Amino acid sequence: MSPVSEDVRDGRLLRGLRSRRTIVRHAVDTASLEGLDGLSFGRLATDLDVGKSSIQTLFATKEKLQLAVIEAAREAFEEAVVRPALAEPRGAERLRALVERWLAYAEQPLFPGGCFWAANLPEFDSRPGPVRDMLAGQQRAWRERIAAELRHSHGAGTTAGLDADLTAFQIDAVLTAANTAMRLGDDAAAAKVRRVLDSLLAPASGGG
Amino acid sequence: MSPVSEDVRDGRLLRGLRSRRTIVRHAVDTASLEGLDGLSFGRLATDLDVGKSSIQTLFATKEKLQLAVIEAAREAFEEAVVRPALAEPRGAERLRALVERWLAYAEQPLFPGGCFWAANLPEFDSRPGPVRDMLAGQQRAWRERIAAELRHSHGAGTTAGLDADLTAFQIDAVLTAANTAMRLGDDAAAAKVRRVLDSLLAPASGGG
Numbered sequence: 001m002s003p004v005s006e007d008v009r010d011g012r013l014l015r016g017l018r019s020r021r022t023i024v025r026h027a028v029d030t031a032s033l034e035g036l037d038g039l040s041f042g043r044l045a046t047d048l049d050v051g052k053s054s055i056q057t058l059f060a061t062k063e064k065l066q067l068a069v070i071e072a073a074r075e076a077f078e079e080a081v082v083r084p085a086l087a088e089p090r091g092a093e094r095l096r097a098l099v100e101r102w103l104a105y106a107e108q109p110l111f112p113g114g115c116f117w118a119a120n121l122p123e124f125d126s127r128p129g130p131v132r133d134m135l136a137g138q139q140r141a142w143r144e145r146i147a148a149e150l151r152h153s154h155g156a157g158t159t160a161g162l163d164a165d166l167t168a169f170q171i172d173a174v175l176t177a178a179n180t181a182m183r184l185g186d187d188a189a190a191a192k193v194r195r196v197l198d199s200l201l202a203p204a205s206g207g208g
Numbered sequence: 209m210s211p212v213s214e215d216v217r218d219g220r221l222l223r224g225l226r227s228r229r230t231i232v233r234h235a236v237d238t239a240s241l242e243g244l245d246g247l248s249f250g251r252l253a254t255d256l257d258v259g260k261s262s263i264q265t266l267f268a269t270k271e272k273l274q275l276a277v278i279e280a281a282r283e284a285f286e287e288a289v290v291r292p293a294l295a296e297p298r299g300a301e302r303l304r305a306l307v308e309r310w311l312a313y314a315e316q317p318l319f320p321g322g323c324f325w326a327a328n329l330p331e332f333d334s335r336p337g338p339v340r341d342m343l344a345g346q347q348r349a350w351r352e353r354i355a356a357e358l359r360h361s362h363g364a365g366t367t368a369g370l371d372a373d374l375t376a377f378q379i380d381a382v383l384t385a386a387n388t389a390m391r392l393g394d395d396a397a398a399a400k401v402r403r404v405l406d407s408l409l410a411p412a413s414g415g416g
Contacts, residue, residue, distance in 0.1 A: 033334055035243070113334045122330045125391035126241055126321045136392050169389075169400055170382060177381030183333035184344050192377055 020058050023048060024072045027065060032073075032111030035123045036066045036131060063131060070134045073116040081105050082145070091153035092201055095146065099171070099197055103190045106179045115179040117142075143168045153201070167200055228266050231256060232280045235273065240281075240319030243331045244274045244339060271339060278342045281324040289313050290353070299361035300409055303354065307379070307405055311398045314387045323387040325350075351376045361409070375408055 026048055027039055039062065045052035059065040085097035106115050113119050117139055124132040147168035174196045181189035234256055235247055247270065253260035267273040293305035314323050321327045325347055332340040355376035382404045389397035 035245075035331060037243075119330050121388055122327050123243060125388050132392070163403075166400055166403055169385065170378070170404055173381040173385030174378060176385060177377065180329055180333050181377075184340070192374055195371075195374055196378055 024068050027069045028073050029112050031069050032113035032116050032119050036120050066131050067134055074138050076110055080110050091149055095149040102175055106182055114183050118176045118179045143172050146171050232276050235277045236281050237320050239277050240321035240324050240327050244328050274339050275342055282346050288318050299357055303357040310383055314390055322391050326384045326387045351380050354379050
């Protein structure tokens with residue numbers, strides 16, 4: 001083949017990647033508002049003014065589209081919440097940075113419906129399959145990240161006696177509840193999270 | 209009118225009430241699994257093998273059906289979780305009874321999809337309207353019930369220094385997270401809740 005035809009093919013490939021990204025990005029927003037079940041090839045085609053058959057060609061099945069959307073949400077979350085916090089020293093400081101970034105992510109928000117997992121896990125938690133597995137795996141990874149920072153701050157002696165996994169479960173639970181509260185118009189939701197975090201990071205005094 | 213025709217009318221009314229209850233009860237189960245959005249007159253008619261038009265006559269609009277379902281879920285929750293706990297003395301004991309009843313309600317479960325509010329609030333929290341208002345109001349009432357028992361136990365001197373509203377927010381958040389964890393097959397979810405409750409009810413020791 002001539003270099004020219006390769007250029008043409010590359011151009012098509014690149015446009016294909018770009019349009020795939022555009023579709024997935026729009027689908028993430030839709031899923032954050034109306035759930036992953038709200039996604040359909042037909043609706044995306046109408047929203048984005050492209051042919052339904054080209055979307056179908058790109059993703060093959062609704063489940064594959066949902067999995068692509070979940071992965072894209074994870075990447076956006078990593079970019080907005082996790083990566084900036086990695087600049088902080090490990091332990092309590094990084095944990096506080098993660099929580100502050102998370103609050104900004106839920107408040108601003110990155111996705112129009114707020115936290116992507118809070119919106120979608122309840123919809124799929126009773127429905128076994130790859131979509132549920134991927135959502136649950138990402139939630140687990142997030143909790144493990146919190147627990148790792150707690151263990152680090154524990155090692156530094158600031159949070160003696162803390163069960164890192166249980167505390168991570170609690171912090172994640174409070175973040176998720178705050179996300180719902182924000183959607184319902186509770187202006188004090190972020191302040192509640194900060195107070196809970198303070199109480200959990202305060203030096204333990206005695207039993208438990 | 210003759211007494212006979214009154215009997216006939218009463219019979220119809222009674223059958224109407226019974227079928228309304230049957231439909232709503234089935235709709236609660238559907239909504240706990242697939243969300244209030246998953247409800248439709250057509251689907252209920254197929255599931256229950258009745259005419260779509262009779263369901264439509266009973267509820268008029270999908271929104272009215274959703275509101276009837278939310279109210280029925282609240283009644284079932286009161287019956288299963290709240291009423292039995294009222295036998296316990298006010299304060300920490302009643303709070304523990306509420307939490308134990310709640311864990312049984314999420315584990316057994318009363319609704320096939322687990323906690324009705326955990327399944328439906330995330331779906332509607334970004335969508336203003338009567339459905340969201342009713343779901344949010346019921347969540348608020350549940351948290352206020354928890355806070356009231358905390359204040360009572362506070363008054364008894366067992367949980368000095370506790371902010372009842374913040375602690376109620378935390379307890380509700382952990383219950384909701386445990387509900388999701390149970391749906392995902394986490395056998396330790398109930399134990400986590402009990403440990404968090406113990407730590408929150410433990411006598412405060414100093415600052416915060």
